[in-house]
Amino acid sequence: MHKRVSLFIVIFCLLLQPATLFASQSLASYGISSWYYSIVIVMSLYNALLYMTFKEKSYFYLTLYIAACGFALFAHEGLLNQWPWISGSSISYRIISSACLIGIVLALKFSKLFLPVDLRFKKILNTLIYITVIILGVLLFSPGKWIIYFLSAYKALIAFFLALIGLIFWRDGFQPAKFYSLAWFFLFAGASLFLVMHAGMIPVNIFTQLSLKAGSTVEITLLTFSLAYFSWIVKGEKDHKISVSASQKMKMQNRQEELIKAYQLFVPKQLVDYLEKDSILDVQLGDHLEKEMSILFSDIRAFSALSESMTPRENFKFLNSYLKQMEPLIKNCNGFIDKYIGDSIMALFGSNADDALRAAIDMQEKLLEYNGWRNNVGYRSLEIGIGINTGPVMIGTVGGPGHMEGTVIGDSVNLASRIEGMAKSYQTPILIGGKTYKNLSNKGVYLIRLIDHVKVRGKEETVEIYEVFDADSQEAREGKQRTLKQFSEALTYYEMGNLEEAQKLFQTCLDINPNDRVANIYDDRCAYYLTTGVSSDWNRITELKSK
Numbered sequence: 001m002h003k004r005v006s007l008f009i010v011i012f013c014l015l016l017q018p019a020t021l022f023a024s025q026s027l028a029s030y031g032i033s034s035w036y037y038s039i040v041i042v043m044s045l046y047n048a049l050l051y052m053t054f055k056e057k058s059y060f061y062l063t064l065y066i067a068a069c070g071f072a073l074f075a076h077e078g079l080l081n082q083w084p085w086i087s088g089s090s091i092s093y094r095i096i097s098s099a100c101l102i103g104i105v106l107a108l109k110f111s112k113l114f115l116p117v118d119l120r121f122k123k124i125l126n127t128l129i130y131i132t133v134i135i136l137g138v139l140l141f142s143p144g145k146w147i148i149y150f151l152s153a154y155k156a157l158i159a160f161f162l163a164l165i166g167l168i169f170w171r172d173g174f175q176p177a178k179f180y181s182l183a184w185f186f187l188f189a190g191a192s193l194f195l196v197m198h199a200g201m202i203p204v205n206i207f208t209q210l211s212l213k214a215g216s217t218v219e220i221t222l223l224t225f226s227l228a229y230f231s232w233i234v235k236g237e238k239d240h241k242i243s244v245s246a247s248q249k250m251k252m253q254n255r256q257e258e259l260i261k262a263y264q265l266f267v268p269k270q271l272v273d274y275l276e277k278d279s280i281l282d283v284q285l286g287d288h289l290e291k292e293m294s295i296l297f298s299d300i301r302a303f304s305a306l307s308e309s310m311t312p313r314e315n316f317k318f319l320n321s322y323l324k325q326m327e328p329l330i331k332n333c334n335g336f337i338d339k340y341i342g343d344s345i346m347a348l349f350g351s352n353a354d355d356a357l358r359a360a361i362d363m364q365e366k367l368l369e370y371n372g373w374r375n376n377v378g379y380r381s382l383e384i385g386i387g388i389n390t391g392p393v394m395i396g397t398v399g400g401p402g403h404m405e406g407t408v409i410g411d412s413v414n415l416a417s418r419i420e421g422m423a424k425s426y427q428t429p430i431l432i433g434g435k436t437y438k439n440l441s442n443k444g445v446y447l448i449r450l451i452d453h454v455k456v457r458g459k460e461e462t463v464e465i466y467e468v469f470d471a472d473s474q475e476a477r478e479g480k481q482r483t484l485k486q487f488s489e490a491l492t493y494y495e496m497g498n499l500e501e502a503q504k505l506f507q508t509c510l511d512i513n514p515n516d517r518v519a520n521i522y523d524d525r526c527a528y529y530l531t532t533g534v535s536s537d538w539n540r541i542t543e544l545k546s547k
Contacts, residue, residue: 033077036213040070043224054231061110062227066220068103072096073213094140100151101136104158105129111162114180114227115169128158149195152212156191159184159219176230183222190215287397294349294356294390294436295413296335297420298326298363301383303343319343322382325370326363333359338407348408353390353432353439357446357468360386360430364471387420389413389433415456415463422465426451427517429471434464446470447477449484450491451518454542462541467518479513486512487519495540499526 044066051059075096108129112122135154139147166181193211196202300306300322307315319342326345330337335349335356349356363386371381391412399405415433423431428451437448452465469480480487490505503526509519 033210033213036217037070037074039217039220040066043220044070047224047227050231056113056231058110058113058227061106061113062223065103065106065110066224068099068106069216069220072099072103073216075099097139097147097151098136100155101132101139104132104155105136107158107162108132110223111165111180114230115165115177116174121165128161132158149199152191152195156188156195159188159191163188176226179222179226179229183219183226186222187215187219190219289395290392291395292351292391293393293395293408293412294351294353294388294439295393295408295416296330296345296347296349296356296360296386296388297417298345298347298360298384298386299420299424300343301385301424306380306382307343322370325366329362329366330359333362335359339405348395351390351439352441353388353436354441356388356390356436357430357432357440360388360432361446361468361470364429368471383429385420385423385428386430387416387418387423387432388430388436389416389419390436390439391415391433411456411459418454418456419465422452422454426467426521428467428469430468432466432468434466437464437466447472447481449480449487452491452542453495453540457543476513476515479516483509483512483516483519487516490519490522494522494526497534497538497540499530502526503530 044063047059047063047066050056051063108125111117112125115121117125139151163181163184166177166184168177170177170181190211190213193202193208193215197204197208197211202208306318310318322343323340323345327337330345330347333349333355334352335347338346338348340346347356347359349359363384367382367384374381389412391410393408393410393412395406395408397406398409412435419431419433423429431451432448437443440446446468447470448466448468450464451467453462454465455462469477472480486505486508490502490509493499493502493505503523506519506523506526509516510523513519
């Protein structure tokens, strides 16, 4: 005979029933148990896999909680008694108590992570965790048959409390809490029914015996579903935020690009590049660098008289119409407009003088086309003069705290402006300085002739001035080409002081090309000096005192 000692209440159901009914109930009991442990294993593995994938602690605690619940019921059913060192000893009781209470701690830990709890609820949950740990320590050294009642009652109370918390958060709009709350209500119902059965208050049958297992099955399933639902909502919100963020980012980028384009209307991008800045936002007041550049000035002839004949609105309409024709030509030749000065244009190019000269020729050719349109609508033709100089400049930003602009300064800029003024005096479309002429990569492709040597006031060196007549009318181009040799010889005689020979050759040029304005100016000069005489210190060098 063997004697078994149990620390728990042993319930024997002595029922007289047909063998077939007993067999069917036993089969149902085994089936539900198998189903329960299958659910425990599947849900544990499922949540463990999600934890390893997403590294979310909520999956970690839920996995351990499900495993603890399954192990506690496994031990409670005596399935551990097959090992002799557990069977018939207090170890079995301690294992069940530990698994049950550790499961409660894990459930509370999971709830802290799953629910959007504030500081108040966190303190409550932490307090319950401490209480559960203390109970675990006490029960390990306090065996007694009342333990089964206490554990069932304590677990039922915890389940009821968590269900109420879930309802609170569900009411506040946290949708996953509805499944969370239902899960704990099912466990509370199952644990309560199981406790009442053990107290002898209701009959022992297959339904009451399996109530805890059934409640735990539904609870485990709903908790897993609630966490999955929560993750789905979070992912949806993240995707939405990412979508909204991407849309907002795109809008911000578009807005930033629009602002940068707007800024570039006032501070050209090329200026930013010359200052070696990545963005216009990086440009600061006082930024500057020394560069060799070609500077182009253009001016509408007799604009003051033209402007007086128009209303203010007509003036702006005319200027914008004219400048709209010219600005793209400068841009197409790798230049940019530094500023508009009334009807005048100041444009900057790199050290490649060909770009500046090509732009000047294109501007004069475009003017012929523009004048054709003006004549057709009853407006008078326009004439513009262009002066180009090449040399070192200081490019940078000037202004004050409230307003700044990019510009270039230096003697090369001043000389370019004066050369443009000479174009007006010599009544020529395009004049360039000697440095620009020397920097041309292929002088032979242009129609150019030297027309003067000038000296800037305050400077010792003289500057050669060349006329570019590529944009002249065909008749004017051909006439100047036929008289290139005579004009060059005449200019040499003039600068040597041999005014008689110079005048003869200038008149020869005029006989061949009567519309040569420069030759006509020199012919008049020769006649004037031959009549009035010249002083002994006359050096035939034109001094530029102002524009």
